[in-house]
Amino acid sequence: MSICKGIARKRGRNPIGIFIHNDAGSKNANYAYYKNWLPKHNLENGFAHYYVCSDGTLQAEDDSNMAWHCGNEYGNTNYLSIEVCQSMGNLTTFKKNETKALKLAAKLCKKYGITPNSSTIKLHREVYPTGCPHRSVEIHGGTVSKTKNYFIKKIKEYMGDKTTTDSGIVFTYAVKLTDGTILPSVKNTNDFAGIRGKKIAAVSIKVNKGKVKYRVHVLGGKWISWKTGYDFNFKNGKNGYSGNENKAIDAIQIIYTAPSGIKKKVKYRVSSVNGDYYSWQIGTEKTNGQDGYAGNYKTAIDRLQITVK
Template structure:
């Protein structure tokens, strides 16, 4: 195992409470190999997870016994292990396959530690801090915290050989599939000088929102299309923001 920043976030002082499943906000090219090559040049303080799983396999960036800066929350970083489902802005079939690979890997992790998947041991990033992560899973698996968590739990149990519904886990109806060109969202870019910019992304383009009326118009559009209007904050230079800016080209216009 080749670690990119071994121990940079510190050693755990207690036992591991559970896992956090992330969506990386990366394009089809953001594979495990990409992260393996990119992370050594990445400022660890901007965020990193323990495990990255994409269509080309798995990359483990940190030991489980060490913390990682993956939740923007002291409890989450100190007590939970983070998995990234990669290519979450890419092809849906690829993303779903990556999700299953993550569930299978977590099942091995939990089984080895005699840990049971439930709503306490399987967590979403947004339960620790203000973020839309896991954004793609959110769209595909229910658009509610417990709906997404219950889907995760059900799938992890399947790989553990304990697929039952006795731990607050209720299977939800499948949600309509959102095509890649239908993904639209707002985000906030936090500049290094502390200033914040609001942006809109969709249809392969991103657009700066300079003022209140423009933001209101975008909120109206998102509401009209049934999309969330809550904006996630990304620090300038962070991996998630770089992935968005790579996938969505800068533009002055967009189409409804």
């Protein structure tokens, strides 16, 4: 059940666009704040589907429900709403939140088949007398049209990033759980491999172009030797997958060698059981705060994503 419990009712069809808001909240109005505040707030005074903050993104209402976010019936009925939070605080923090919000908008556009343009990506002040989104307008040229153009351009760019089909490189991968269940394979970021809350025991990976090798780290144990094969049935332990029987794993490393002339890398991430994803890891790089592997020794993982960078 969502925090706002469908109070504005079900939409009954897919959203046709997205409103980008600024919350005009203080720097302290972050994820933790909204999570606590929204259930006590009189929702008739307004709420949005998503609150994008420096400490996380809060989904306060399901996409399939409406939200009272823009004071305009058509907008409330047909559009999703994203609040870029901490808009009264530090500019760097706000800009980071805005980027995250636009990436989220890109994901939602893909999910619902929304083409970003002037009628699908909307600002609150287009339909209601408000300064919202005050900070975004201020930093993107001072007008509605300039701000919208920036949003649309970025959302389109982020939608492109996700497809990664320009190179045609596709990673196909599957996982086996500690209870022995083998889950269907997935490709790139079309989905993730795993089930939230269920520990992963083994991984199998292949790629359609170039070469991939991989290994996993057993929880409380060590790294298993590198594997290059792919065996969706998880029977060929010699080379078809990486894992030690049904023991939980806590980290993974992947090395990708692209065909000559193609400058592409592998990018992957895992999430702790019932937790959030850790940062993306590129190959075995250790620059920019990367660990050289995805995961965290001593914490079992439940989801895996692999794609092209």
